[in-house]
Amino acid sequence: MHNIIFQLILDKVKSRLISNLLSLNNSGKETILHLARTTSVELLEETKSLHDILLTCKTICKMLQISDKNPWIDLELNGYLIKYKTRDELYDNLPYYRKTTWKFYDLYGNVITLPPDIGDLFGKSTIYHPTHELESNNPLIIGIQFLDKFNKFISEHGTDYASKSVRIHEARVAKGAITQVLQGIKSKTQEFLDTIISILESG
Known part of the structure; x- marks a missing residue:
């Protein structure tokens, strides 16, 4: 779904870009084309941060x-x-590459394993963080404000005292999941730059 949406956005970008090119002189086009080409190389060779x-x-x-x-x-x-x-x-609304799985922990740092049906309801990961945070190599911790529904559900529908007393304190995102997100951002950015370069070269 998000791939389709992004493609629609690219189509709109192409249409607007072609229209705006008419108002640019050759010097302006060359300046932007050079910047886009340089940025594409920096992205491929990873000589700059993804944030930059x-x-x-x-x-x-x-x-x-x-x-x-x-x-x-x-x-x-x-x-x-x-x-x-x-x-x-x-x-x-998140793009597909920002969706993965969380690991849940209680107040004391113990792992909480969710039953499959509960996991389907509450285990959906949303890696919403800015790119620079993802590149920092620090662990990502999801705050309790995104876990309230789970804790409320367990307290109301737990089958015994032990299950009703379970509380998720935080969720953490594995390093592999962060790598997945960064690769997704990189691919999307490369597609954007390729589109810009292609239109400028043909215009």
Whole structure:
């Protein structure tokens, strides 16, 4: 679904970009094309952080007057909480590469294993963090505000005292899941740059 949405966004970008190119002189086109090519190489060779690459993409959008067609750049830079406030909103709107699984822990740091049916209801991971946090190599911890539904459900529907007293204190995101997210952002950014370069070269 999100791939389809992103493709629709790219189509709109192409349409707007082709229109805006008419108002750019050759010098302006060459400047932007050089910046896009350089950024693409930096992305492929990983000589710059993904955060800095996205900042450059944002600059390219401003130069081409297509910022409003690329809201995903700000969301990746600043985190998806700037737009989506609840876990359900996040899960419904996050791109596929930001969805994985959490590991749950109680107040004392003990792992809590969820039954499969409960996991399906409450185990949906939403990695909403800004790109620079994902690149920091620090563990990602999900706050209790996104776990209230689970704790309420258990307290109301637990089958015995032990299950009713279980409380998730936090969820953590595995390093492999973070790598998955970063690779997804990288692929999306590369596709964006490839589109910009292709249109500028043909224009």
